[in-house]
Structure formats: structure tokens, C-alpha cells
Amino acid sequence: MNGLLILRGWMVAINWYLVKYVPDPFRNEPKNIGVVVEAEGRGAVRLVGQKGDILDGRRVRGIVRSSRTLRAWLEYLEYHLESGSFREQLERLSGRSGQNYLIEPRGVLLNAPDATIKEIAEGLFQELVGESTSSDEPSIDEIANTLLYRRLKVPQGHRIERNVVYTVELNGEPHDVGFDYRYENGRTTLLDKITLSPQDRIIRQKVHDLLFRIEHVREDLKVKQPNFVTLYDLGKTRESGPVDSYLRAIERFSHTVNVRDRRAAENVADALGVPVLQSA
Structure with a gap:
């Protein structure tokens, strides 16, 4: 077609x-x-x-x-x-x-x-949705939700929101950009998930999309001095070497946390300015 x-x-x-x-x-x-x-x-x-x-x-x-x-x-x-x-x-x-x-x-x-658009759609589907499998290994979605909602002690009266959308100007026209999570406590922190697998054919597009959204929200006057946290997974290889250049590009604008690192909860807590619950 x-x-x-x-x-x-x-x-x-x-x-x-x-x-x-x-x-x-x-x-x-x-x-x-x-x-x-x-x-x-x-x-x-x-x-x-x-x-x-x-x-x-x-x-x-x-x-x-x-x-x-x-x-x-x-x-x-x-x-x-x-x-x-x-x-x-x-x-x-x-x-x-x-x-x-x-x-x-x-x-x-x-x-x-x-x-092609079909290839991009398939890559985004595998990262964000995926088909159910018999594997017992948790997905990036499951790990991220555990880190944010079970491992952190968020102050009373505050919460971590899911699926937030901002409207920004793109070539003079309004356009919606979204992030997976938002935490506000004197400063807005936007968090997003991404899988950085060397086998992923559209890894460049996914990183570009993330940086595009970060750039436009940073320039938007409605969000004052936003903070960004990228929760990443290295896929099945678990090796960062092949994707180091992408990580370095993201780290110029965002904190980065490997969701499978043993100190992932502490790293996210530091970025948000909240304590960690000691009992996981």
C-alpha cells in the first residue's frame, strides 16, 4: 500500500x-x-x-x-x-x-x-504494548510502575500522575505531546520510558521523538524549568555499549535510570527528591 x-x-x-x-x-x-x-x-x-x-x-x-x-x-x-x-x-x-x-x-x-510507517508502528507496539508471552520476566512497564508506586514514599498531598499531555506550538500550530508520568512538588518532573535495544530498527526514531518532546516542553512557558527523567531498559542483551551514543544524547537533557539496575529506586528517588521505602 x-x-x-x-x-x-x-x-x-x-x-x-x-x-x-x-x-x-x-x-x-x-x-x-x-x-x-x-x-x-x-x-x-x-x-x-x-x-x-x-x-x-x-x-x-x-x-x-x-x-x-x-x-x-x-x-x-x-x-x-x-x-x-x-x-x-x-x-x-x-x-x-x-x-x-x-x-x-x-x-x-x-x-x-x-x-516505513508500518515498521515504526510495529516497533512502537513492541515497546509500549507487546504481545503476552509465557516469560516470567517483567516488562519495562511493570518495572517502572513498581519503582514509582511501590518503592517511593511520595509526600502526602502529592502523587505521580500517569499519561500526561501538553499542547505546544509546532510550526505555528497547536500539537499534543505526551509523557508517561508527571510528579509535581515545587517543580514539575516529567518521566518517560524507552527501550534501547541494539536490535531495534527504529531506535533512532524513538530517541528523536523523546528529545523532540523534551525540547518543546522545555521551551513552553506553561511549564517552568521542568525536570526530566528517562527510565530505560536495554532489552534482551542488557549491554549498554551498542547504544551508548543514544544514552549520551538523552543524558544531555534528562536524568537517566536503568530500570533493571539494583539502585534504580534510589536513582529515581534522587531525581524526584523523595525518599525510598525500605521494604520493597
């Missing part, structure tokens, strides 16, 4: 979004189930249980209530991403409340010349 290819050699700004499922809109506890990547209304979607254009209902049992509804959502998104009407539909959906499915704007990417 020609609409899914990024023009070779061009620096094309593309948007990406998280697709979330909310089992109970009243409790509002969403979970990530997919990713959309688009440029000028056209692009690609990757959802849990999806293989190509087919959704395997057996693979989404226990994740969503109805595989039939999720399949309808996949067809709906694919139609509008192919026809170029995705952004118009997103505006219509954003005005509704109490929905089980949400599409959350997350940021802007500048693609590498050798990547």
Missing part, C-alpha cells in the same frame, strides 16, 4: 498515538492495546492479537471484553487510515466521554529514510 511508505530520503513529520482500552470508564484504568502512526491522515495501526489485517480473537481473551468489538475497531481504523480521514475521525471521537476505547495523541516523529 503506497500510503504506508515514507518517501525515501525525506524528513517527514509523522504523528503517533496510543490506543487504550478502558474496561470500566467509571474507574478510568486504561491499558495500552495498540499504536497508530500517521502522516497527513494516512498511516498504519497495530493492535493486540493482530497479524497483518487479521485479528485473532483467541489472543485477546482476558485483554478486552469482546474480540468482535476490537475487530470492528481495527477495520474502522484501517479504513480511515487508508482513506486519509483519520484526523477528522479522531476529532469526533475526542468529544465523546465514557468510552471503552480511547486514542491518545503521544507525539511527533521524524522518520529515518529506511523506515
Whole structure:
């Protein structure tokens, strides 16, 4: 499909979004189930249980209530991403409340010349959602949530928020950029997760996206002197050597914490200015 290819050699700004499922809109506890990547209304979607254009209902049992509804959502998104009407539909959906499915704007990417939108969507999906496996090893999401919500003693009256979005100016137009967490206590600290695996084909795009969001929020006058913390995982290799250049680029603008380091909780606590709970 020609609409899914990024023009070779061009620096094309593309948007990406998280697709979330909310089992109970009243409790509002969403979970990530997919990713959309688009440029000028056209692009690609990757959802849990999806293989190509087919959704395997057996693979989404226990994740969503109805595989039939999720399949309808996949067809709906694919139609509008192919026809170029995705952004118009997103505006219509954003005005509704109490929905089980949400599409959350997350940021802007500048693609590498050798990547397609489908490849970018797949890479973001594997990092932020992933398919369930039999492995007992916790994901970066699980480790980060444990560090922030079970290992730190946040002062009374304060909390660590999830999935925060800021509207910034991009080429004279408003644009939403998101971060995974926010902590405020005299100063705003924004935290984001990233997997830095040497085998990841879109590692450059992911790092660029993170730095893009940091840069634009730093320049935004609504957030005074923000602090940034990047929670990173080195993937299966656990070796930092092949990704040192990316780490150095991030460290110019953000604290960095390896989530699997034995002192990860202490390092996050230092960055936030809060104590660590001694009993993990």
C-alpha cells in the first residue's frame, strides 16, 4: 500500500498515538492495546492479537471484553487510515466521554529514510504494548510502575500522575505531546520510558521523538524549568555499549535510570527528591 511508505530520503513529520482500552470508564484504568502512526491522515495501526489485517480473537481473551468489538475497531481504523480521514475521525471521537476505547495523541516523529510507517508502528507496539508471552520476566512497564508506586514514599498531598499531555506550538500550530508520568512538588518532573535495544530498527526514531518532546516542553512557558527523567531498559542483551551514543544524547537533557539496575529506586528517588521505602 503506497500510503504506508515514507518517501525515501525525506524528513517527514509523522504523528503517533496510543490506543487504550478502558474496561470500566467509571474507574478510568486504561491499558495500552495498540499504536497508530500517521502522516497527513494516512498511516498504519497495530493492535493486540493482530497479524497483518487479521485479528485473532483467541489472543485477546482476558485483554478486552469482546474480540468482535476490537475487530470492528481495527477495520474502522484501517479504513480511515487508508482513506486519509483519520484526523477528522479522531476529532469526533475526542468529544465523546465514557468510552471503552480511547486514542491518545503521544507525539511527533521524524522518520529515518529506511523506515516505513508500518515498521515504526510495529516497533512502537513492541515497546509500549507487546504481545503476552509465557516469560516470567517483567516488562519495562511493570518495572517502572513498581519503582514509582511501590518503592517511593511520595509526600502526602502529592502523587505521580500517569499519561500526561501538553499542547505546544509546532510550526505555528497547536500539537499534543505526551509523557508517561508527571510528579509535581515545587517543580514539575516529567518521566518517560524507552527501550534501547541494539536490535531495534527504529531506535533512532524513538530517541528523536523523546528529545523532540523534551525540547518543546522545555521551551513552553506553561511549564517552568521542568525536570526530566528517562527510565530505560536495554532489552534482551542488557549491554549498554551498542547504544551508548543514544544514552549520551538523552543524558544531555534528562536524568537517566536503568530500570533493571539494583539502585534504580534510589536513582529515581534522587531525581524526584523523595525518599525510598525500605521494604520493597
